[in-house]
Amino acid sequence: DGEISLNKSDVDGGGVAVVGSSFQMSGGTISGNTATGDGGGVGLWNNSFTLSGGTISNNTAKGGGGGVYFRAWSANTLTISDTVEISDNSAANGGGVCINSQDLDLAVTGSIINNTATDSGGGVYFKGDTFNVSGNVSITGNKMGATPTGSGLSGGTDNNVYLPANKYITVAGALTGSKIGVTTENIPDNSQYVRIASGNKDYAEPEKFLYENDGAIAVSAVVDRYTTQLVACKHNWSGEWKTDTH
Numbered sequence: 001d002g003e004i005s006l007n008k009s010d011v012d013g014g015g016v017a018v019v020g021s022s023f024q025m026s027g028g029t030i031s032g033n034t035a036t037g038d039g040g041g042v043g044l045w046n047n048s049f050t051l052s053g054g055t056i057s058n059n060t061a062k063g064g065g066g067g068v069y070f071r072a073w074s075a076n077t078l079t080i081s082d083t084v085e086i087s088d089n090s091a092a093n094g095g096g097v098c099i100n101s102q103d104l105d106l107a108v109t110g111s112i113i114n115n116t117a118t119d120s121g122g123g124v125y126f127k128g129d130t131f132n133v134s135g136n137v138s139i140t141g142n143k144m145g146a147t148p149t150g151s152g153l154s155g156g157t158d159n160n161v162y163l164p165a166n167k168y169i170t171v172a173g174a175l176t177g178s179k180i181g182v183t184t185e186n187i188p189d190n191s192q193y194v195r196i197a198s199g200n201k202d203y204a205e206p207e208k209f210l211y212e213n214d215g216a217i218a219v220s221a222v223v224d225r226y227t228t229q230l231v232a233c234k235h236n237w238s239g240e241w242k243t244d245t246h
Contacts, residue, residue, distance in 0.1 A: 094125030134173030171199030
């Protein structure tokens, strides 16, 4: 229930920098910190971060992760759960949370709200291995202040979760929170869809997601027995259309 606030780093980790060790936060506040590199509030390298309570807010990074920056060189986990709030942070990539690791699991059931990125990922920039969401997760109100290359988006638009090529969200349980907005690096065309999420057919529901690259493109479900893939698909409609493989 303590407070880490108004600190500044000329490199990484404005409020907290953890290298080669785990970090656990179950309450308190990390706010008003800045970093000229990555991790305005918290920067972690090469271990796990369990965030089960407290608030990370109003932190700024010129690089990645206004609230939280996480990079690992081996399999590690960032868990955000319960009453956690990551809000009103800003960075170039991942205003709320920036994940920059090929072997990292991110599990979210808390709130990532009202963060801003100048490049991409207002709420979450995810370049990890597995991105699990479940329960009363809230990733909403996050914005992008500049246009990512090739995204077709203008400044100040909704940009809640940014998924680089071939990255997607895993629906690990029933979603009871607000819709999750997703922006993708790859954009669907008339012959190619883009996967944004997958999970058990009872949990992965299209109405729980919004595709933010283009509001006219709906999220559709591709069901294969027990598993559902949620995809953004741009149909080329015609008067003869009946059905298709999407």
